[in-house]
Amino acid sequence: MTLKKALITVFFMPFVLMMMAILWHYHNPLPPIYPHGPATRITASDQMTLRAFGDQQGVHRYHVENSEVSEFYLDALLHYEDRWFYYHYGVNPLSLVRAAGQWLTNGRVISGGSTLSMQVARLIDPHDRTVAGKLHQIARAIQLEWHYSKDDILNFYLNLAPYGGNIEGIGAAAIKYFGKHPKQLNKNEAALLVVLPQKPSRYRPDRYIDLAKSMRNKVLDRLKQGNLIDTAQFDLLTAEPINLFGRTEPHLAPLLGRYLKKQYPLSHKINTTVDYELQSKLHKLLHSVSTRLPRKASAAALIVENRDAKIIAYQGSVNFNDLSRFAHVDMVRATRSPGSTLKPFIYGQALDLGLIHSKSLLSDIPADFNGYKPQNLNGYFSGAITAEQALQKSLNVPAIQLLNRISPTKFEANLAKADIQLSHQKANLSVGLGGTGTNLLSLAKLYRALVSGGEVKALQMLEIDDTQNKFGAVLTPSNARILSPQSSWILFKMLSSQSAPDRVVPSIRREIAWKTGTSYGYRDFWSVGVSTDYTVAVWVGRPDSSPMLGYLGATQAAPIMFDIFDLLPKDHTTLVKPTGVEQALICWPSGRSITQVSHNECAEQHQALTINGMTPPTMDLYGDFSLTPNWPTKLAQWLSAKKGMEKTESHSLNAPPAITSLQSGQHYYRSQLDILPLTSSWPEKTQWFINHQPITTPQLQLSNYHGKTVVSACINTLCEQQTIYIHP
Numbered sequence: 086m087t088l089k090k091a092l093i094t095v096f097f098m099p100f101v102l103m104m105m106a107i108l109w110h111y112h113n114p115l116p117p118i119y120p121h122g123p124a125t126r127i128t129a130s131d132q133m134t135l136r137a138f139g140d141q142q143g144v145h146r147y148h149v150e151n152s153e154v155s156e157f158y159l160d161a162l163l164h165y166e167d168r169w170f171y172y173h174y175g176v177n178p179l180s181l182v183r184a185a186g187q188w189l190t191n192g193r194v195i196s197g198g199s200t201l202s203m204q205v206a207r208l209i210d211p212h213d214r215t216v217a218g219k220l221h222q223i224a225r226a227i228q229l230e231w232h233y234s235k236d237d238i239l240n241f242y243l244n245l246a247p248y249g250g251n252i253e254g255i256g257a258a259a260i261k262y263f264g265k266h267p268k269q270l271n272k273n274e275a276a277l278l279v280v281l282p283q284k285p286s287r288y289r290p291d292r293y294i295d296l297a298k299s300m301r302n303k304v305l306d307r308l309k310q311g312n313l314i315d316t317a318q319f320d321l322l323t324a325e326p327i328n329l330f331g332r333t334e335p336h337l338a339p340l341l342g343r344y345l346k347k348q349y350p351l352s353h354k355i356n357t358t359v360d361y362e363l364q365s366k367l368h369k370l371l372h373s374v375s376t377r378l379p380r381k382a383s384a385a386a387l388i389v390e391n392r393d394a395k396i397i398a399y400q401g402s403v404n405f406n407d408l409s410r411f412a413h414v415d416m417v418r419a420t421r422s423p424g425s426t427l428k429p430f431i432y433g434q435a436l437d438l439g440l441i442h443s444k445s446l447l448s449d450i451p452a453d454f455n456g457y458k459p460q461n462l463n464g465y466f467s468g469a470i471t472a473e474q475a476l477q478k479s480l481n482v483p484a485i486q487l488l489n490r491i492s493p494t495k496f497e498a499n500l501a502k503a504d505i506q507l508s509h510q511k512a513n514l515s516v517g518l519g520g521t522g523t524n525l526l527s528l529a530k531l532y533r534a535l536v537s538g539g540e541v542k543a544l545q546m547l548e549i550d551d552t553q554n555k556f557g558a559v560l561t562p563s564n565a566r567i568l569s570p571q572s573s574w575i576l577f578k579m580l581s582s583q584s585a586p587d588r589v590v591p592s593i594r595r596e597i598a599w600k601t602g603t604s605y606g607y608r609d610f611w612s613v614g615v616s617t618d619y620t621v622a623v624w625v626g627r628p629d630s631s632p633m634l635g636y637l638g639a640t641q642a643a644p645i646m647f648d649i650f651d652l653l654p655k656d657h658t659t660l661v662k663p664t665g666v667e668q669a670l671i672c673w674p675s676g677r678s679i680t681q682v683s684h685n686e687c688a689e690q691h692q693a694l695t696i697n698g699m700t701p702p703t704m705d706l707y708g709d710f711s712l713t714p715n716w717p718t719k720l721a722q723w724l725s726a727k728k729g730m731e732k733t734e735s736h737s738l739n740a741p742p743a744i745t746s747l748q749s750g751q752h753y754y755r756s757q758l759d760i761l762p763l764t765s766s767w768p769e770k771t772q773w774f775i776n777h778q779p780i781t782t783p784q785l786q787l788s789n790y791h792g793k794t795v796v797s798a799c800i801n802t803l804c805e806q807q808t809i810y811i812h813p
Contacts, residue, residue, distance in 0.1 A: 115228050116210050118241055123148070123353045124253075127342035129361035130397075130548055132266065134334070136342030139251060147256030148353030151239050154255055154267045157313075158275035159239075164311045165279050165304055167201040171235055175202040175226035201242050202226040204282075208245040244353075246282040249289040262290060264330030272314065273322050277301040290327050298327055337364045340401030340415040341546070356548040358395040363388065366652045367398045374645055375403040375410065379759040379788075381627045384642075385416035386649055387525045389620040391533050392658070394542040402628075411628035419628065420508050420522040421609045424602025424638060425479045429576050430531060431517055432476050433539075434499060435487045436572035439701050443575055444693035445472045446673050446703040447483035450723040454707070457514050459485045462603065462637075465769060468724055469673070469716070471691060477583045479601070481518055482706075488517040490708030503541035503565035505531060519604050529622040531567075532615045535577045535598055536660055539568030570663040571696040577615070577660065578694065585647055595656050599646065601638030608632050612642035614650065617658040621649045635760030635784035667698045674716040676703035686714035741803035742767040747796065749807045753787060756813065761785040765798045765805075772799045787811055 124146035125138045139145045151159060163170050169177050177200050199207070199222070206225030212218035229238055248258035255278060259267040263274050270278065280300045281288050290297035302323045309319040336342070338359055345355045367386060374384055388398035401415035435441045449467040452458065459481040467480060475483035488496060493512035500507065508522030515521075526544060534541045542564045568576070580598035599614035610625040610633070623646045627633060670679045672687035678700040679687060693700065702710045705717040715721070742765040753761060763783040765771045773780050774797040775790070785796065790811045797806045 113224070113228075115225070115232060118209055118245075120209070123351060124257075125346050125349075125352055126256075126354045127338075127345055128354060128356045129337075129359045129364065130357065131361055132356070133361040134260065135337045135357065135359060135361070135364070136339050137257075138342070138346050142251075144251050144253050145257045146244055146252075146254040146353075147260060148244055149240075149254070149256040149267055151236060151243060154243060155270040155275050157272055158255070158267065158270055158278065160313055161275055161279045161304065161308055163201075164313060165307055166204075170201050170239070173200060173202075175206075175228075175230040176200060176223050200226065202229050202238050205229060205238055205241045205245060208247075209241075247285045248278070248281050249285040249291075260330075262329055272318070273301065273305075273325050273327070276304040276308070276322070277327065280304045290329055294327055294329075301327070335368065336405060337361070337368055338399045338401075339405045340413070340417070341399040344415065344418070345546075357546055358390075358397060358548055359399060359546075360397040363652060364398045364400075367400050367649065370645075370648060370652065371400050371403045375407060378403065378410075378625070379633060381410060381629065381631065382625065382633060383410045383412065383414070383416060383628055384623065384625045384645065385419075385525060386624075386645065387417055387529050387620075387622045388649065388653070389529050389533055389544060389622075391536055391615070391618055391620055394530075394533060394544050396544050396546045399546070414628040416624050416626075416628060417525045420524055421624070421626070422519040422604035423521065423523045423528065424519040424604045424609060424611055425481075425484075426528055426600055426602035426611050426613055427517060427519075427521075427523075427531075428476060428479060428484045429535075429580060429600055430500065430567065431484050431488050431491065431496060432472060432579075433568040433572045433576050434491050434496060435472075436575060436696060437569050438491065439696075439699055440487065440490055440704065441472045442669070442671065442676075442693040442695040442700055443471070443473045443579060444671055444691035445676050445701070446470075446717075447472055447475050447486055448706045448717060448720040448723075449475060449480045449482050450706065450720055452482050452485070452706055452719075454485060454489050454514055457485070459514075459518060463768075466723070468727065469720060473579045473582075476579055476600075484517050485514050486704065486706060486708065488514055490704065493517070499567050500531075503530070503534075503567050504543070505541070505567075519602065525622045525624055528611070528613050529620050532598075532600075532613045532622070533620045534568060535573045535580075535615050536617050536658075537573070538566070538570035538663070539573040540564050540566045569696070571665045574660065574663055574666055575694045575696070585643070593651065593653075593655050595650065596660075597647075597650060599643065601643050603636075603638045606632050607634050607636055610636055610638040610641045612638055612646040614646050616650065616653075616656050617660050618656040619650070619653050621646050621653075623649065633759065635762050635782075635786075640782060665697050667695050669693050669695045669698060669700055671700050674703055675711075675714050676701065682714060741805045742771045742798045742800050744796065744798045744805050744807050747807055747809055749809070752810045752812060754812045755787045758787055761787060763796065763798070767800060770800050773797070774799065774804075 119140065121141040124140040124144055126147045127135045129135055137145055137147065203222050203226040206222050206229060210225050212221050244254040247253055252258055252261050255267045258278055259265055259270055263270065277290060277297060280303065287293065288297050288300050305314065305319055305322050308314050309316065349355055371384055371386060378384065384403040386400045387396065389395065390397045399417060401417045402412045403410055405412045447470055449470050451466065461481050470480065470483065493514055493516050497507055497512040497516065505527050507516065509516065509520065530541050530544055577598040580600055581596045595616045597614045597616050599612060602611035608626055608630050613622045623642045625641045671677060671691050671693045672679050672682050673689040673691065675682050675686060679690065702712060703717060705711050706719040711717050744765055746762055746764040761784065763773055763785060773783050775785060776795050792811060794809050794811050795806055796809065797804050
C-alpha cells in the first residue's frame, strides 16, 4: 500500500507542480519590459545621436540589438556572466548550488548564481535579497524563457543593465563613457562595461577610476583563463589606462527631435534623414546669426535634398538655449504669413493657363479690385513692366492682376492637390500677398517643384526601415503636380536670373532660383531658394509676432539663405529644358509674336520664353485680354498722368528734400527701438548719410550709433540735416 501511494505521488507530483506553475503564472503575469516607457534616441542618417529623451523616470537608454554590439563584448559578457546561457532554461542549477554552498560556508552572499535571464527578471521585477526573493526571480526567469527567445532575452539585458546614474543599457553607456557606438568598443572598453552593471554606483569610471580599472582587469584575467585573449594581449590590455570621453555634444535639431518624440512616443529609436555634419554646420551658422539679430528675434531654416525630398537639416530656432528668443518655439512648423513667397506659383499657374509668357506686359499702377487696393512695399508704382521683372521685383499689383484672373479659389485648390494647406477663413485676393498662413515645410515643398517638373512630393524626415514601419511611417508618399514641367522650368529661369544680395563671393557657384517675402506689419521675413539638388528655406522674425520695423526678407533672410547654400556640396544634377519651351520675339503693347502684328504696332520688342510658342495678348488691369494694338486703357492713362507729374517734379528739385521721419533734437533709446526708418519728401531720389557716411538702405540701425548722430538727406548736392541723440 505504501509503495502504491509512493508511486501515485511520484506520478502526480509533476502534474501538481505544473498546475501550481500555471496558477502562479496566471496570477503573476510578466510585467512590461520597459514599465516606464521607452527612452527614445533621435538619430541622424549615420546613426549619430541628435537628441535623446529619458523614459518617464528620466533614465536614458539607447536601444540596441545584439547585432549592433561588439562581438568581443558579447563573448566577454557571456563568458563572465553566463557561459551556459544558450543551454539552460533560465536557471543554471550548478551555479545555484555553488552560490548556496558559498553562502552556507561564509555566512553571506558571495555570488548570486544568477543567469542573464535571472538578471533580466530582477531588472524588470526587483525583489528582496532573500530566499523568497530568489525563488521569485527564478520563476520570472523561467517565465521569460517561455515567452521569449534567447536573443530577445539577451537584447533585454543589453538595454536594461544599469551603468551608473540614469544610464541603462550598453548603448547609452558606450556613448556616455567612451563617446562611441557599442559596435566600436575596443577590448578594454568592452571588458569594463561587462563588469560595471554588477555594482554600477561603486565601479563608475568617472568617479572611481582605480577601482574600475581593477575590476576591468579582473574581467580580462577571466577572459585569459577562458582563452578569449592570450597572455601577451592580457599584459598589454591591463597596462592601458581607462580613457573616458569628456566632451558633451550639443543637441542638434532639438525641435525636430521633440516633434518626433511626440509623434512616436513608444519608439526606442527614430532614425531621421538629417545629415549630422550638415546639421552641425547649420547649428553653428544660426548661432552666429543670433548675435546680429535684435531682441526677441529668432530664425529657422530647412534644407531639403531634392531628388528624394529628404530633409537633411532642420533648425527650428536660432539658438535652442536662448529663452529670451522663444527658443522652444519651432518656427519651421509655425503658421505665419508668407508675404510674397507664393507669388511665383501665381505666375506659374498663369503660364499654364495661357494667360502670359515670360515677357507679357503687366500693369503696375494704382488699382481697385472690388475694394481691394494693393500697394507696393515702397509705396510707388513702376507702370508698364514685364511678367519676369514684376516677379523679380515682387510687385504687388501685377501679382493680383493675375490672381484676379485665375481666381483665388482656383489658385488655392491647385495647391491643395499637393496637400499644401493655407490657413485662412476664405480664399480672396489678399492670399497672393501673404493674407494667409503657411510654414517653412510647405514653402520648401512648393519650391522644390520648380526643379521637379512641377511635381510636389511629401518631404521625408525618417529613414524608412523595419523598425520605422512598426510605428507607422509613410512609405510611399503621394505626389501631385501643381505646375507643368514647362512653367516650372520657366519660373526657375526667371527667378534664378536675378542678382543675389551684396555678399562675399560663394565658394561654390550654382544657379539658384530664389524669392523673398515680408509679411504685413514687418513681422515675418522669408527667403526660399532652390538649386538643382537642394532647396533652402529661411524664416526670420519674432515668434511673438511683434514687428521688426525696417527689416525686409531681402535684407535679413536672403543673406542667411545664401550662406546656407555655401555649406552644401556642389550640385551634380542638370536641369534639362522640357520639350515645349520655346523662345519667341514679342511686341509691346500687344504682347503677341512679332509675326502676328504689323511693324507700326511694335513699340517695343522682347525675347520671351513661351509654352508651345503661345504668345497670348496683353491683359488689361482687371484681367481681360486687350484685342487692340493699343496700350491697355488704365495703364495708358496712368503713364500719361505720370509724365505730367515728372515735369512738375523737375521744377521743384532746386531745393533739398525734406526729412519727414525725424526732427533735430529728438532722443531715441536702443532699449525701446531697434530700427528707425528714414523717409523724405522725395524718397525715390534721396541719398541718405549718417554721420556723413552713405548708407544703402533708408533706415538707421540704433545699435550702431551712440550719442549725437547727424542724419542727412541729399539729392545731388542739395542736402538737409537733422541732429538726433541715441541712448542705450
